[in-house]
Structure formats: C-alpha cells, structure tokens
C-alpha cells in the first residue's frame with residue numbers, strides 16, 4: 001500500500017469554508033474526521049476526483065431511462081428506495097404511460113398499483129401525475145430543460161432537477177446531493193455541513209463545473225460499493241491514504 005499522505009489539519013476551534021470564508025462557529029465535523037485546511041482542499045478534491053474516475057470509469061446514473069420524461073419519473077420514484085427497485089416497476093409504467101400526456105390522464109389507482117412496491121406510493125403517484133399534468137399544461141408536453149422550470153413542477157426539488165439536467169440534458173447545473181453524496185462529502189473532508197444545499201455549494205466551489213454530474217455518480221458508486229453507511233470498508237478503499245475519516249470509522 002502507498003505511504004499515507006498527510007493532509008493539514010485545522011487547529012481546534014477554527015474553521016474555514018471550502019471557499020475560504022471564515023466561519024464563527026464551525027459546523028460539527030463527523031466524529032473522528034480530521035479537518036483539511038482550506039488551502040489544501042482544492043488539491044485534495046482534485047486528487048479524489050482523479051482516483052475515483054480511475055476506479056469507477058463506468059460510473060453513471062443507474063435509473064433506467066430513455067428520455068427526460070422517463071428519468072424525471074424514475075427519479076421521483078427513487079425517493080426512499082433503491083434504483084433497482086425503481087427499475088423493476090418502470091418498464092410496466094412507461095409501457096402504460098409512455099408520455100406525459102398519457103400519465104397526466106392516468107387513473108390514480110392504476111398508477112398506484114404499478115408503483116406500489118417503491119413505497120410511499122400514494123404520494124409518489126400524486127407527484128408523477130401532477131408533474132405530468134404541469135408538463136402538458138405549461139410546457140406543451142415536453143419536460144423543460146432548466147432548473148428554474150423544473151423546480152416548479154410537482155414533486156420536483158433541486159436534487160431531482162439536477163439528476164434530470166445532468167443525465168438527460170447533459171447540463172452541469174449543480175451537484176446531486178443524496179444520502180450517499182452527503183455522507184461521502186463529509187467523510188472525505190469536502191464539507192462540514194449536513195444540509196444538502198450547503199453541501200452542494202461546497203462541492204460546486206471545489207470541483208470544476210464540467211465534473212459536477214460525474215462527481216455525484218462517483219460518490220454514489222463509492223458509497224454503495226466501499227464507503228457504506230454503517231460499515232465503510234476503509235481497508236480496501238482506494239482513497240484511504242488521503243481520506244480524513246479513514247480508520248476512524250467504526
């Protein structure tokens with residue numbers, strides 16, 4: 001194994017954001033996670049990106065889809081469940097409702113029956129039928145391609161909009177911050193925040209815009225395969241020598 005590279009730790013009680021802004025009281029860092037100095041963060045981030053790209057050259061969105069409409073629906077359905085579970089129900093859903101127009105006119109009970117296994121199916125049904133109706137009414141049946149328009153659709157927040165923009169439109173508008181990205185960003189010393197909006201801001205400051213969509217995939221893939229929530233496998237982790245949380249995890 002390569003020699004462990006040291007990253008500069010911040011003195012206790014002091015804090016600086018990724019952008020170098022001073023903060024009076026630091027957000028709580030994960031227990032056992034060393035702090036990385038603001039000066040060292042850009043190089044740390046670049047090295048992480050380089051390595052994760054090499055380890056996961058095929059990292060991509062794991063929700064099956066053929067167009068922005070399908071990805072938007074699949075992303076809404078993916079709340080509180082796995083992509084795998086969503087991929088089991090979407091073929092039937094998209095066969096029955098191949099367009100926003102068809103879904104907007106769907107009977108609620110029929111959609112609920114198809115997506116039931118994804119959990120929270122009543123709310124999700126309401127969201128996807130409402131979203132489809134808004135797409136038909138306001139956008140002539142075409143899923144819009146801007147953040148401002150997407151977040152006004154029922155059931156669509158910034159995270160979902162980022163997924164659709166990055167993966168269906170090829171637009172790096174922001175960084176998807178899901179549970180994996182939030183956990184990894186904290187463990188890897190890229191943020192001290194727990195609020196997704198602030199985590200996203202930290203990541204956007206640290207990584208080049210053209211890498212934002214890929215970055216989320218890399219962190220998600222790493223979180224699913226190595227840096228799992230309960231049992232991170234630091235002993236086999238390809239970034240352990242530069243991770244400020246390495247071995248500090250239970």
Ligand code: SF4
Pocket residue numbers: 187188226227228232233234235237238239240241243244245246247249
């Ligand atoms: S598995 Fe361990 S070393 Fe790797 S990123 Fe997670 S906490 Fe860091």
